[in-house]
Amino acid sequence: MAVSMLWLGDSGCSSVLNMACISTGRLCARVERFCQFSHSIQVRKKTTIGSTKLIQFGFQPSSRSLTQGCQRLPTRTSVEATCGASTVWGGGGGGGFWRPLSVASAGPPPAVSNHAVNSHEADPDADPQTGKAVDPYRLLAEEMSTLFHDIRQELRKNTSKPELERISCYYFDGEGKALRPMVALLMARAINEHVHRHRPTVDRGLLPAQRQVAMIAEMIHTASLIHDDVIDQSDFRRGKPSVNALWEQKKVAMAGDFILAVASMMIARLRNNDVTIVLSQVVTDLVQGEFMQLGSKETENERFAHYLTKTYRKTASLIANSVKAVAMLSGADESMTELAFQYGRNLGLAFQLVDDLLDFVSSAAELGKPACADLQLGLATAPVLFACEKFPELNPMIMRRFSEPGDVEKAFDYVHRSHGLDQTRFLAKQHCAEAARLARSLSTSPYRSGLLTVCGLVLNRTK
Numbered sequence: 001m002a003v004s005m006l007w008l009g010d011s012g013c014s015s016v017l018n019m020a021c022i023s024t025g026r027l028c029a030r031v032e033r034f035c036q037f038s039h040s041i042q043v044r045k046k047t048t049i050g051s052t053k054l055i056q057f058g059f060q061p062s063s064r065s066l067t068q069g070c071q072r073l074p075t076r077t078s079v080e081a082t083c084g085a086s087t088v089w090g091g092g093g094g095g096g097f098w099r100p101l102s103v104a105s106a107g108p109p110p111a112v113s114n115h116a117v118n119s120h121e122a123d124p125d126a127d128p129q130t131g132k133a134v135d136p137y138r139l140l141a142e143e144m145s146t147l148f149h150d151i152r153q154e155l156r157k158n159t160s161k162p163e164l165e166r167i168s169c170y171y172f173d174g175e176g177k178a179l180r181p182m183v184a185l186l187m188a189r190a191i192n193e194h195v196h197r198h199r200p201t202v203d204r205g206l207l208p209a210q211r212q213v214a215m216i217a218e219m220i221h222t223a224s225l226i227h228d229d230v231i232d233q234s235d236f237r238r239g240k241p242s243v244n245a246l247w248e249q250k251k252v253a254m255a256g257d258f259i260l261a262v263a264s265m266m267i268a269r270l271r272n273n274d275v276t277i278v279l280s281q282v283v284t285d286l287v288q289g290e291f292m293q294l295g296s297k298e299t300e301n302e303r304f305a306h307y308l309t310k311t312y313r314k315t316a317s318l319i320a321n322s323v324k325a326v327a328m329l330s331g332a333d334e335s336m337t338e339l340a341f342q343y344g345r346n347l348g349l350a351f352q353l354v355d356d357l358l359d360f361v362s363s364a365a366e367l368g369k370p371a372c373a374d375l376q377l378g379l380a381t382a383p384v385l386f387a388c389e390k391f392p393e394l395n396p397m398i399m400r401r402f403s404e405p406g407d408v409e410k411a412f413d414y415v416h417r418s419h420g421l422d423q424t425r426f427l428a429k430q431h432c433a434e435a436a437r438l439a440r441s442l443s444t445s446p447y448r449s450g451l452l453t454v455c456g457l458v459l460n461r462t463k
């Protein structure tokens with residue numbers, strides 16, 4: 001079986017066949033060969049921070065990345081070539097990650113970094129004036145700067161309860177990565193450019209309804225995080241106390257519901273049945289994904305299928321369906337809305353794979369949330385599932401959700417002694433490469449370039 005993995009679960013749409021899917025054992029063997037290739041360019045370094053062993057793949061999480069290591073290859077391949085950007089999200093919990101210094105002024109699209117460090121080829125996605133990759137935060141600075149303000153306004157105008165307002169506004173402080181609204185805005189603008197490319201007189205600007213979808217995506221995401229913090233009993237997020245550390249659980253759960261209710265009203269106001277169905281699917285998926293996380297499967301194959309379906313539902317569905325919704329609003333045909341969906345699905349899967357990897361290699365200070373949390377919550381994510389092939393001793397631990405004394409420490413150690421982290425990264429890289437390939441079929445624009453930059457950011461992020 002080629003590395004084109006086969007699907008073992010439900011991705012929630014017609015794109016099922018494209019879903020990255022895995023027969024763990026065979027994939028491990030295949031992936032291992034690829035990882036051996038990348039091993040030669042990675043200097044593995046073990047560090048001890050407190051009691052947590054960190055393995056850094058030849059990069060300091062806040063300044064360098066695996067992919068940068070890979071860029072030293074003579075020929076750029078797949079994701080390095082397609083994702084380009086060497087900028088990373090990272091550099092310390094809560095704020096401090098890569099962001100523009102100020103709101104961009106109207107002018108040429110600003111740039112972040114050399115797209116092809118060692119290449120003399122012209123890069124079609126670079127800003128023509130600077131030859132550098134487009135910085136999506138700067139490109140969208142104006143829209144993004146008002147987005148959180150507008151969300152807070154929506155919440156405020158729907159309640160007369162000051163405490164409910166405070167709890168529900170707490171995470172809308174502009175300190176998150178804002179990945180979901182950013183991708184929705186980039187896709188909206190890139191698709192508007194593409195759909196109207198032969199009609200120069202048509203206004204290709206962002207539609208108000210598309211901006212609403214970007215806000216709704218962030219609101220659904222935040223509502224789910226608030227509920228998640230209660231479920232996980234986490235007391236730290238984005239470098240500050242989480243909502244449930246500050247307010248009582250019942251109120252926090254209701255604040256999550258409130259955000260979701262306001263987002264639902266905003267969806268209804270769009271008066272577009274197809275968009276309503278697509279965005280409602282997201283909420284169904286989120287709940288089912290979180291529910292799936294409570295269970296585990298007996299066999300390795302079943303477990304990987306379960307993990308991927310859960311990952312799609314818990315993380316990728318929101319990104320995939322919100323970019324699909326903005327494409328639908330632009331009047332794109334079915335093939336274009338499917339392209340948008342697939343871009344979001346691949347990006348979302350990669351995002352969660354990297355998230356699961358960072359849980360093993362980053363510190364809490366770096367993440368702005370508790371590190372090494374998944375094992376402690378009983379969760380077997382991709383690094384553990386891959387590590388099982390080399391260390392079958394992990395199987396009973398997975399089944400008992402790492403509940404016996406010493407399980408968490410042993411599993412952590414096995415993961416680091418296996419290729420589980422490399423294999424997880426490899427899979428994330430495949431999904432980023434696929435997202436970038438899809439974005440490239442849109443007509444050239446700074447927004448398309450932004451969509452490509454995001455693929456690199458997702459892969460290289462350190463928080």
Ligand code: FPP
Binds near residue numbers: 225228231234
């Ligand atoms: C973070 O997971 C959680 C999610 C991505 C989704 C959580 C979904 C629910 C709680 C279902 C309810 C949904 C709604 C819309 C109210 P994580 O714990 O892996 O990430 P973390 O480390 O950032 O906490």
Ligand code: MG
Binds near residue numbers: 232
């Ligand atoms: Mg959590």
